[in-house]
Amino acid sequence: MRFLLTAAPGLEDVAADEAREKGHALVATRPHGYGGLLLVEGGEPAPLLSLRSVHHVAELLSEGELAGRTLEHALSALLPLDLPELAAGASFAVRVHRRGEHAFRSPELERALGARLVARYGAPVDLENPDLLLRVDLFQDRFFVSRQLTRRPLSRRYPKVYAPPAALKTTVAYGLLRLMGVRAPGRLLDAFTGSGTIAIEATQAFPGLEVMGLDKNPRAVEGARANAAAAGVTGVRFFHGDARRLDAFEDESLDYLTANPPYGRRLGRQENLRALYDRFLAEAERVLKPGGRLGLLVQRRGWIDPLLRKRPALRRRHVRVVELGGLFVGLFVIERR
Numbered sequence: 001m002r003f004l005l006t007a008a009p010g011l012e013d014v015a016a017d018e019a020r021e022k023g024h025a026l027v028a029t030r031p032h033g034y035g036g037l038l039l040v041e042g043g044e045p046a047p048l049l050s051l052r053s054v055h056h057v058a059e060l061l062s063e064g065e066l067a068g069r070t071l072e073h074a075l076s077a078l079l080p081l082d083l084p085e086l087a088a089g090a091s092f093a094v095r096v097h098r099r100g101e102h103a104f105r106s107p108e109l110e111r112a113l114g115a116r117l118v119a120r121y122g123a124p125v126d127l128e129n130p131d132l133l134l135r136v137d138l139f140q141d142r143f144f145v146s147r148q149l150t151r152r153p154l155s156r157r158y159p160k161v162y163a164p165p166a167a168l169k170t171t172v173a174y175g176l177l178r179l180m181g182v183r184a185p186g187r188l189l190d191a192f193t194g195s196g197t198i199a200i201e202a203t204q205a206f207p208g209l210e211v212m213g214l215d216k217n218p219r220a221v222e223g224a225r226a227n228a229a230a231a232g233v234t235g236v237r238f239f240h241g242d243a244r245r246l247d248a249f250e251d252e253s254l255d256y257l258t259a260n261p262p263y264g265r266r267l268g269r270q271e272n273l274r275a276l277y278d279r280f281l282a283e284a285e286r287v288l289k290p291g292g293r294l295g296l297l298v299q300r301r302g303w304i305d306p307l308l309r310k311r312p313a314l315r316r317r318h319v320r321v322v323e324l325g326g327l328f329v330g331l332f333v334i335e336r337r
Contacts, residue, residue: 162223184208196224301330
């Protein structure tokens with residue numbers, strides 16, 4: 001049995017490693033070059049539903065290539081499906097996820113494919129709570145058809161009481177923590193905590209870790225506390241403070257430091273971001289223990305290496321680009337010497 005998993009583009013390998021730990025063999029990450037997807041096989045689906053780095057899990061039914069990019073070409077390629085549950089009277093819905101140039105829109109294919117399946121099986125359509133959620137991923141000429149097993153994203157772990165526009169997804173937070181090599185016991189501070197996503201994820205994923213979150217916006221601190229309560233997390237502390245002046249922390253007192261500072265473009269800030277990053281890195285150099293690690297998400301990727309050259313006790317261990325809501329953000333793991 002093969003499964004299609006969706007993840008944040010740029011973190012597919014993190015999802016693959018996590019799936020392997022659950023007993024599934026990797027078939028491909030970014031199959032045919034399409035970011036945000038991976039294919040695994042073997043094992044039962046239940047362990048995949050507990051992955052922290054994945055948005056959706058689906059059982060792969062078929063894959064192939066379109067002979068053309070019209071609606072009829074798509075229907076001809078997709079309709080050889082054998083769906084015995086529809087023959088038995090199960091309800092269904094179709095969801096199309098499409099990238100590339102086609103002579104139709106996603107809703108048109110959903111309606112047309114749904115109508116053909118109704119004509120073939122006589123099965124009822126239920127857009128709200130279907131027995132079968134048929135997922136179609138189209139990438140230019142390539143298609144994947146699967147039975148989606150998740151009805152809401154696995155990244156939506158808890159209801160967010162406080163959700164500012166630039167709030168980070170839990171899957172990205174987990175990917176950052178995993179690439180940092182976070183382990184318990186230890187002390188972690190999430191600077192620029194915002195809605196508290198990284199701090200809450202660290203508390204849930206790494207029991208025994210002492211986790212704190214800091215933000216200079218009092219509303220964000222209260223919002224992060226509300227989100228932690230909604231998540232049922234009690235072991236994390238949020239407090240007001242400035243990441244440029246971590247006066248509450250002694251020298252070499254933290255094992256881990258995380259930061260998702262303002263990107264500037266998305267938040268519309270006019271502050272000097274380079275100076276903000278520079279001052280924060282100076283504090284990171286001071287408060288991290290030797291061997292401690294900083295996980296950093298920044299849009300201005302080109303600034304970080306020049307700033308690190310001013311901080312001889314800090315060295316970059318890893319960098320990659322992750323797509324976050326249409327923005328291409330640098331993910332850095334930096335170690336204190």
